[in-house]
Amino acid sequence: MRLNLKKFYASFLILSFFLISPIYGEVSPNQITYQNSTMTKNGQGTRIIFFMKVYEGSLYLESKSSNAKEIINMNAPMAIRIDVTSAMVTADAMKKALKEGLEKSTGNNTEAIIKEIIQLSSSFNSEVGNGDYYEFIFLPELGINVLKNSKLIDIIPGIEFKKAFFGIFLSDNPIQKNLKKAMLGG
DSSP: OHHHHHHHHHHHHHHHHHHHSOOTTOOOOSEEEETTEEEEEEEEEEEEETTEEEEEEEEEESSOOOOHHHHHHOOSOEEEEEEEOOTTOOHHHHHHHHHHHHHHHTTSOOGGGHHHHHHHHHTOOSOOOTTOEEEEEEETTTEEEEEETTEEEEEEOOHHHHHHHHHHHHSSSOSOHHHHHHHTTO
């Protein structure tokens, strides 16, 4: 009985190591250049749900920063890239997660951006699979450019929507605190 318990704990520790270790081969690029704007990776972290890695999230800025509030409010080019690493991520799961993240980011005050939330949701109308990636690139004059595997899907205008969207990851109430810390370079 004692030997089985030790084997269980040893297996658990090994599994835990793989769950928290970086995903090799799923590293996002160090820079994103889009429509004459170049942004450098500020930080990258892993989104974990029920002990499973579901995606790598990366934040790109023109100049590195660890000030989340400043980044959220900044009216400058920036991007969030999501590299899908699990079959758990589907189009419906993305819609639901982003809607819930926007509600959390805004303190359930989404009335002012409901049209943009619907527009974002309609961006996820194709299959999502392991290896796909999404880039949400904010350009002040345009809004958030939504790209899947480098192909433009939609452009969602508005600085208030941008603040709410980046708040999903960087607000005082982010979807995952250690992902926020990693994206801020910590």
